[in-house]
Amino acid sequence: MDKIRTSCLINNYNYAEFVSEAIDSALNQTVKFDEIIIIDDASTDNSVEVIAKFAQLDNVKCIFQETNQGQLSSFNEGFLAATGEIIFFLDADDIYQPQYLENALKFYSRRTECDFIFCAYKKFGAVEGIFQTDAVDLDLGYSVIRTLYNGEWIGSITSTLSIRREILRKILPIPNIEDWRVRSDDCLVWGASLVGAKKFYMSKPLVMYRIHQNNQYHNNKFLHIDKNYEYKRFWKRNSLFNYILKKNNLSLPLLLAFTSLNELKTIPCPKFQDFISYLKIIFLFEHILYWKIKGIILLFSYFIKILMSGKLNK
Incomplete structure (x- = not known):
């Protein structure tokens, strides 16, 4: 069996207290990542100092953005720098379990038609518990039509996602970065469906999702109080869909x-x-x-x- 080259993209903004733990979790996998790319989005805390300590490692690359542009910008830059056949995403405040990559690669090798995996996860910190879509692994098939017409979101949080490069290149880079400073996993989840990714769910909770007072989305009170947020997200979604369809010369299905x-x-x-x-x-x-x-x-x-x-x- 040929070895699958892997890239881990860690996006960080002002998570100096957590980012080293995230990086260590990617470094200490039972099967090693071929490369780990850390993108710092112009943090104002001491994140750069923390991240720079890892730059000397052979399989680690650090990207320090000069201006804060949001999470989607980090995804764009990380993808452009990545060389892996499968790209894994990790938020700087989350953690991989040691056997996460090994399990995911076995899944991709066993199901060669798989383009996109999201897995169950454990919440820890201010809130604890296991979040599972289902108790067993699932083949979720294709979801182009469900996404186009119902706007269905078939995926999970950023740190549980891995996607084949051939799918990601049809999505990233996305230019409208201001629309997706947060909730950029929307772009990955919706985008993968639109370009025809075959999606699978892995039921083992192999990712640790940290709940804390500074979560960029989970605890963003503005998003939860703002009654117009979902309305705004609907229009951003339409813009995203139009961009991806045009980029890939796709049209609405007939019949x-x-x-x-x-x-x-x-x-x-x-x-x-x-x-x-x-x-x-x-x-x-x-x-x-x-x-x-x-x-x-x-x-x-x-x-x-x-x-x-x-x-x-x-």
């Missing part, structure tokens, strides 16, 4: 009665909610009445088939 069903069939063991999602798409967005009815009938027939076969994921 949703068939394309929706074909996409659903890429999920080996779909959940009831998956059927509801595609039913919603056909009902709302298929404008020709004949194909709307045809699509609903086809979807219902497939649901009965999956139910009778015992493949419905409950």
